[in-house]
Structure formats: structure tokens, C-alpha cells
Amino acid sequence: MFCVVSDTPFSVTAISVETCLLSFLAVVLVVLLISHLSKPKLRLPPAPYALPIIGNWLQAGHNYNHENLSCLSKKYGEIFLLRMGKRNIVIVSSPQLAKEVLHTQGVEFGSRTCDAVLEIFTGKGQDMVFTVYGDHWRKMRRIMTVPFFTSKVVQQNRAYWEQEIDNAMKDLRNHPAASTTGVVVRQRLQMLMYNNVYRILFNRRFEKEDDPILLELKRLNGERSGRAETFDNDHGDSLPVFGPFLRRYLKKCEEMMMERRHFFYKYFIEEHKKRIMLNSPVNEDKCALDHMLDAQKNGEMTEDNIFYVVENINSAAVETTLRTLEWGLAEIVNNPEIQKKIREEMDTVLGKGVPITEPDVSSLPYLHAVLKETMRLHMPVPLLLPHMNLQHEKLGGYDIPAKSEVVVNAWWLANNPEWWEKPEEFHPERFLGPQKMDVNGNDFRFIPFGVGRRSCPGIILAIPIASLVLGRLVQSFELLPPPGQNKVDLTGKWEGGQFSFHLAKHSIVVCKPIS
Numbered sequence: 147m148f149c150v151v152s153d154t155p156f157s158v159t160a161i162s163v164e165t166c167l168l169s170f171l172a173v174v175l176v177v178l179l180i181s182h183l184s185k186p187k188l189r190l191p192p193a194p195y196a197l198p199i200i201g202n203w204l205q206a207g208h209n210y211n212h213e214n215l216s217c218l219s220k221k222y223g224e225i226f227l228l229r230m231g232k233r234n235i236v237i238v239s240s241p242q243l244a245k246e247v248l249h250t251q252g253v254e255f256g257s258r259t260c261d262a263v264l265e266i267f268t269g270k271g272q273d274m275v276f277t278v279y280g281d282h283w284r285k286m287r288r289i290m291t292v293p294f295f296t297s298k299v300v301q302q303n304r305a306y307w308e309q310e311i312d313n314a315m316k317d318l319r320n321h322p323a324a325s326t327t328g329v330v331v332r333q334r335l336q337m338l339m340y341n342n343v344y345r346i347l348f349n350r351r352f353e354k355e356d357d358p359i360l361l362e363l364k365r366l367n368g369e370r371s372g373r374a375e376t377f378d379n380d381h382g383d384s385l386p387v388f389g390p391f392l393r394r395y396l397k398k399c400e401e402m403m404m405e406r407r408h409f410f411y412k413y414f415i416e417e418h419k420k421r422i423m424l425n426s427p428v429n430e431d432k433c434a435l436d437h438m439l440d441a442q443k444n445g446e447m448t449e450d451n452i453f454y455v456v457e458n459i460n461s462a463a464v465e466t467t468l469r470t471l472e473w474g475l476a477e478i479v480n481n482p483e484i485q486k487k488i489r490e491e492m493d494t495v496l497g498k499g500v501p502i503t504e505p506d507v508s509s510l511p512y513l514h515a516v517l518k519e520t521m522r523l524h525m526p527v528p529l530l531l532p533h534m535n536l537q538h539e540k541l542g543g544y545d546i547p548a549k550s551e552v553v554v555n556a557w558w559l560a561n562n563p564e565w566w567e568k569p570e571e572f573h574p575e576r577f578l579g580p581q582k583m584d585v586n587g588n589d590f591r592f593i594p595f596g597v598g599r600r601s602c603p604g605i606i607l608a609i610p611i612a613s614l615v616l617g618r619l620v621q622s623f624e625l626l627p628p629p630g631q632n633k634v635d636l637t638g639k640w641e642g643g644q645f646s647f648h649l650a651k652h653s654i655v656v657c658k659p660i661s
């Protein structure tokens with residue numbers, strides 16, 4: 147009895163602890179159940195089966211490009227979701243939904259995603275291209291519009307571009323191999339593009355291809371695109387298992403950015419400041435850097451902003467236009483009848499031997515159609531730049547969780563056989579029909595520069611420069627594949643992560659002067 151009695155207090159305590167624990171557990175379960183049931187059920191876009199931790203990495207991660215995404219869109223529809231580790235990526239592949247993202251809900255989807263490497267490249271959004279949609283972006287675009295993105299800039303620079311193109315044609319004529327075994331024309335056009343852009347940016351040009359500063363600039367830019375692309379960046383950021391590799395990689399990126407910053411300050415920014423101390427520029431003579439330095443004085447930009455915006459222009463302007471020129475030239479070489487038609491159009495409209503100038507571009511519809519067809523078939527930025535919604539949004543009837551990456555597959559819009567006849571063929575005539583589809587996005591099937599708030603402001607420069615260069619090449623030379631070859635190789639390759647698609651091998655082209 148005593149034993150039982152003496153045991154009683156202990157048993158009572160044991161029962162009450164057990165009861166308490168069970169009740170607590172029950173309460174927790176009920177709360178969890180209620181919160182689960184009361185949570186609004188998300189209607190997410192269709193998605194391929196995603197594995198735990200790695201998500202859809204096996205289906206798309208190792209081959210995340212416009213062609214693979216087009217295949218997935220045939221299976222999962224015009225909007226589908228990919229889960230890359232912790233990232234949600236929404237792929238949009240119809241003109242209607244592209245219009246929603248870029249135009250109708252342009253504010254909602256007007257931000258950009260930034261992975262760990264891009265955060266280093268942009269100083270965590272201190273730039274213009276990758277910053278979120280908001281006041282900072284508006285300010286940067288406003289400051290850069292006056293020196294870069296107006297038709298007045300085209301008028302101020304056109305004579306200079308025409309002179310640069312003249313110089314390039316002369317160099318090609320004088321190159322001993324150009325008319326026999328052929329040359330990599332891209333190499334000379336690259337200096338031409340740096341000169342055209344760096345004049346507006348820094349009022350600076352390079353005289354020779356072996357200028358040590360130009361060589362160093364090209365080396366640094368090549369290294370930067372490579373770094374944006376590698377395995378560690380693409381997957382280390384979204385897949386936590388690769389985290390340790392990423393840390394080492396990010397350190398290398400930071401070191402590279404320090405080196406770039408030192409380079410740009412030493413050879414361009416400080417050098418320019420010294421020049422303007424002696425002779426300060428007024429209105430028309432001001433380059434973009436002068437405008438940025440003025441903004442710095444007014445407290446609208448910091449030294450960091452200036453560096454990251456310079457970085458933006460440096461990477462957005464030169465290689466995109468150059469790659470368009472490279473694809474266009476390759477197609478012109480491979481299609482002699484198209485080359486002949488371009489030449490005949492210029493002979494008829496301008497007169498034989500009269501070099502094309504900027505005001506002529508608008509009266510040469512066939513040349514313009516060749517440029518458009520080049521950008522349709524070989525879109526230089528096939529997935530545009532990634533868009534992002536800061537808040538939860540609806541798209542095509544589906545829920546898009548906040549901070550999803552929204553990718554418009556612009557290449558597929560321009561190459562889907564549903565609305566393009568024989569899209570795999572290079573056929574400029576398709577742009578000469580009554581539809582008047584233009585590069586400015588008047589039709590969402592063809593949007594190589596994007597549309598809306600985050601669309602490319604550089605279109606105003608890229609189109610006249612590219613038309614002038616291609617036109618002048620065709621006027622000056624008969625452009626042929628190298629001896630023993632029928633055609634130049636048109637295999638493409640990705641560079642700079644998901645951003646840019648270009649010719650895998652730089653074409654060698656024979657340039658036979660036309661007297």
C-alpha cells in the first residue's frame with residue numbers, strides 16, 4: 147500500500163508530463179494543419195517533374211539554352227516552370243504572354259534577377275542593366291539617355307562612324323591575305339565597334355589593333371564573359387551542394403572586378419579627367435563620362451555607379467552589335483544571290499560606287515530586311531535579359547511567386563513554325579511583305595531588342611551602325627568563303643551565361659575588292 151501510495155506522486159507527475167507533451171503535439175499538429183489548409187493553394191505553371199534539392203537541373207540545368215527551352219515548351223506549353231535548386235524560373239514562349247510580361251505588366255515584371263556572380267559584376271545593383279525596377283534605374287536611364295540614346299547622338303556621330311568604316315575598309319583592302327586566303331573580318335570590326343562606342347563613352351579611340359590598351363581591354367572583357375558562364379556560376383548559386391566551390395569562384399570574380407576597376411579608372415576615367423582639366427568640354431562636345439561626372443557633382447551618381455554603368459555599356463554595346471555583324475556577314479557569304487541583291491539595291495538607290503551613309507539606311511529596304519532576318523534566325527540575345535517580379539503576380543492564369551526569374555524565349559517567338567514559314571531558312575524577303583514587322587517590337591513575334599521599359603535603348607545606335615557596316619562591306623568587296631570551302635560554318639555557341647549566342651568559330655572571309 148505504502149509503496150503504492152509512495153509511488154502515486156511520481157506516477158501522477160509522469161502521466162501529466164506525458165499528457166502535456168501529447169496535448170502540445172496535438173495542438174502543434176492542428177495549428178500546422180489549419181495553416182496548411184487555410185494557405186491559398188497556388189496554381190503554378192506546368193512543370194517537368196522536379197527532384198528534391200536539384201529540381202529540374204537534370205532536364206535543363208546543364209543545357210539551359212533557347213533551343214532546349216523551345217523543346218520543353220512544346221511539351222509543357224507556352225508558360226512553364228523550372229525549379230533550379232532554390233530558383234523558380236518561368237519560361238514564356240508565346241507572343242501574347244511576352245506582351246503581358248514586357249508591356250501590359252511591364253512594371254510588375256520590370257526587375258531583374260541577379261545571381262551571386264552578377265551581384266559582384268554590378269556592385270549589388272549599382273548599375274543600370276541589372277538593377278531592380280525603381281528610382282535608381284530611372285535615374286541611371288535618364289542620365290545616360292542624353293549622351294547615348296537619342297537620334298541627336300546618331301546625327302552627331304554618323305560622320306565619325308562613316309570615317310571609322312572607311313578606315314576599316316582601307317585596312318581590309320591593304321591586308322595581304324584578305325583577297326586570297328581570307329581574313330577574320332571580325333577582328334577589324336571589333337576595333338571599329340570599340341571606337342564607335344568609346345568615342346561616345348569617353349571621347350576616345352584606338353588607332354591600331356595592337357594598341358596595348360585595346361589588347362588589355364579585349365583580354366579583360368573575354369575573361370569577364372567567361373566568368374559569367376562557368377559551371378560554378380550557373381549551378382553553384384542555385385544548388386547549395388555546390389556552395390563551397392562557389393565561394394572560391396566568387397573570390398576570383400571579386401579580384402577580377404578590382405583589376406577591371408583599376409584598369410578603367412587608370413586608362414579612361416582619370417585620363418579623361420586630366421584632359422578636361424586643361425580643356426573643359428561644352429554641351430555638344432561632352433561625352434557620356436562628362437555627363438556622369440556632372441551627375442556625380444550634383445550628388446546623383448557615386449564613383450561606384452559610374453564604374454558599374456561604364457561596365458554596362460562596355461558589355462551591352464560592343465559584343466552584341468559585333469555578333470550581329472558576324473552572323474550577317476556569314477549569311478551574306480553563304481548566300482551569294484542575297485549579296486548580289488544588296489549590292490544591286492545600293493547601286494540603284496545610291497548610284498554605283500557612291501558609299502552608303504547614315505541617311506541612306508531608311509531608303510534601302512532590302513538591306514534592312516537582311517539585317518532583320520539575321521537577328522531573327524541568329525538572335526544575339528535569344529532569351530532577352532532575365533526579368534523578375536518583386537511581388538507575387540498572376541501570369542496567363544497562373545500564380546508566379548515573388549522573385550521568380552521570368553524568361554521570354556524571344557528566339558522561339560521568331561522561329562516557331564506555327565507563325566513563320568520555313569523558319570530555319572535565311573530568307574530576308576519575309577520582311578518585305580505587307581506586314582511591316584520591325585525590330586522595335588511592333589509585333590511580339592519578333593523582339594530581338596525586347597519591348598517596353600527594360601527594352602534595349604541601344605537599338606537607336608545598333609541599327610544604323612550595323613546597316614552601315616554590312617552595306618559598306620558589300621559595296622567594297624565580293625565576299626566569299628575561303629578557298630576550298632563552299633560555305634562558312636554557321637554553328638553557334640553560348641557565351642556569358644544565358645545572355646549571348648554567337649558563331650562558334652570566327653569566319654574567315656575572302657574580301658575581293660570591287661573597283
Ligand code: HEM
Pocket residue numbers: 248274275276287294458459462463464466467470526527530531532533594595596597599600601602603604605607608
Ligand atoms: C545588335 C545589338 C544589340 C542587341 C541585339 C541588344 C539586345 C538587347 C536586349 C535583348 C536587351 C534586354 C531587353 C529585355 O530584357 O527586355 C538589351 C538591354 C540593354 N541594352 Fe542592348 N542590344 C544591342 C545593342 C546595344 C547597344 C549598342 C547598347 C548601348 C549603347 C545597348 C544597351 C543596352 C542597355 C543599357 C540595356 C539594359 C536596359 C535596361 O535594363 O534598362 N544595347 N539589349
